[in-house]
Amino acid sequence: MSPAARDGAGFRIAGAGAATAVAALVLLPLAAVLVAAGGAGAGPGPGDGAAAAFTLLQALASAALSVALAVPLARALARRRFPGRAALVTLLGAPVLLPSVVAVMALLAVFGRGGALNAALAALGLGPLRVYGPQGVILAHVFFNLPLATRLILEGWLAIPAERFRLAAALGFGPAEVGRHLERPLLATVLPGAGATIFLVCLSSFAVALILGGGPRATTLELAIYQAFRFDFDLGRAALLAAGQLVLCVLALVLVGSVALPAGFGAGLDRSVARHDAGGLLLRLQDGAVILAATAFLALPLAAVVAAGLPRLGALPPAVWAAAARSAILAVAAAGLAGTLALAIAAGRARGGGRWSEAAGVLPIALSPMVLGTGLFLLVFPLADPAALALPATAAVNALLALPFALRALAPAVAAAEAAHGRLATSLGITGGARLRLLLLPRVRRPLGFALGLAAAFAAGDLGVVVLFAGGATATLPLEMFRLMGAYRMEAASGAAVLLLLLAFGLFAAFDRGGRLGTRA
């Protein structure tokens, strides 16, 4: 075997190992719940068909709308340079990292019955808009996912080498030709993946869908799982529903895999682009309007959260600050783990690893957090005190939950780096650690920073499994915030929400900006 082939094998083995570990961490807990239940529970009930249909429809609508709105926004951000652009791109990371209850309160502060929008409409003599219903569910999911979709598409846009745009300029391409020859092929590679990711996120929606959906009409599969656990303590049924959710996820992935196209833009020198095709007044107005509208839609609810909670920040109980420190450590650990796994899987795949490894990396998104946490608990309990493992288990689960996003951000960049420079590196005998250090890491810094930031922020904001493992001094910041809410202390909780927003956003921005240092993005 030649050194180059051996080297590729190393990457493939690392990728397969990481993917196997992830698949085991997803499937073993599910199996543990099934075993504890003594087999699959009662088959689908009368409400389950409706829940599955609602779950699918809202996820499809949310994904389609998020992606459709993200395209003009990403295009505007890709071809405009303006003061505050870098900050805006970072701000795009904020909504997705909000805990769902904070996001709901934030949206209602603007769109709710007593929100700013209805107050403004009333001043104009117009009737109130009703947010509760399918429109509310989709509004919330677009709020969460439009920024994510925009970032994923923007990464793709910036991956078109500047040389292609120069060539286009030399050939005298106008906006229409740039669209046909560069942008549309790009979108064909990026949109299916971004849409599928968002579809999968929305599949496991529960609290947001119920509250903004206005009641049991908005029952999702995740709520049915919750009910099986909490109302009926029917573990078999919970496991069966969770398995159903996983099957939906795999089907969606297969579908996307069959429509996604490989990119074919070739290599470039990573210089930033001065776009020749975007100078027209109409285009400038259009992009400006898109950017303004999106910023208002995303920033106003966030501003409402900050305005409500900022004055309470100083009076927070000490336990909240201790929990914030715990959450920060947890977040960095989860980010490190998610980043390592994603890099291993992406690099293995780029060196010829199996397609299944990438699919395994996306699986965690579709497993009910409730089933995942309960299964892990069942696995851990006979061996160790779950309360003592609350934080490591939470970090591991959060790394798993962030992995699909990290992978979505990283995989295209790793594949592009290998496609563009892999042969040269191989012919120079650059293998193993040197290849990682010299070829991959420098070229995936941006998406890696984004992926790490996203993972850290998710982990900081997730209420998730820490509840199932909880013990003494293990409360995280989201849990502490929820405890304040559960004890009437809504004002203190709003302070904790701001602290959480600052922490999650600070972590995200630090990683994300770190990845973009020295690049123009």
Add this chain to the structure above:
Amino acid sequence: MGRAALALGMLAAGLAALPAAAAAETPAAPPALTVYSYDSFVAEWGPGPAIRAGFEARCGCTVRMLGMGDGAALLARLRLEGARSPADVVIGLDTNLSAAAAATGLFAPHGVAAPLDLPVAWDDPLFLPYDWGLLAFVHDRARVTAPPASFAELAASSLSIIIEDPRSSSPGLGLLLWVKAAYGEKAGEMWQRLAPRILTVTPGWSEAYGLFLAGEADMVLSYSTSPAYHRIAEGDDTRDWARFAEGHLMQVELAARLAAAPNPDLASAFLAYLVSPEAQAVIPTTNWMYPAVMPAAGLPAGFGDPPPAARAIFLPPGEARALRDAALAEWLAALAR
């Protein structure tokens, strides 16, 4: 070389000190009682810390209090752990859960014979009440000037309400049983009449109450003791609860000893302490419920003394469990339209 020798010496000294420290601790190590409860009980602003300190002062033991979600999460955790659970005592089940809890066989008789001040006679050998409350719709007096006096009036009004989902929340399940207890065969019909009044349904109490305080709805399903929190902790007298002619479902919060408790005697002593005047005096202004044993000084000012015991509808645990599934089906049918 010298530095390495120093480091080795320190390491050796440290290793030598380890067993010595362990030995010094072992004979004095007091027994540790493990208490499972829900999150808001163990929080630093809940009743947990004071009750733990009070019991530790008299038991010569240490108390480890673990908070896990709410009452239903607590029971689920105990069922997952089964007989291997390290818990001695559980605090935070309620009468909607206790029939299912009793059927697990995980609990042992509490053996506490303290006289209780409940609106109903209590003789359950397994579950010991430590506080109780009435479910009620809470409103802002300035916004709802003429609060409805019954479910029928609420249904006929133009008020908006927020309720909790019975599938994921204990007060939500309570409301289901409340309507069922008050309307029996006609409960489904009442839900159809109430449906237009329901602004939305939340997974838990916290989201519902948060939305209510943010001004999203006129009323929220909570407890008759909720206004006391605003009065006492915030000096805000603008909230009140609507008195319903049908009566109000009584939620009794329960503690129990695990059959497999590692420290059964300490567990019994803890339960006896939980209903002692000292511990009960902590309950009203930390858990915001009526105490199971009325303190000699009565309820704190702001609570409304005496508790509205005459309005209580008590649904025995067995009956609550029997009604549950049919009531849920009616609720879903009425609201899913």
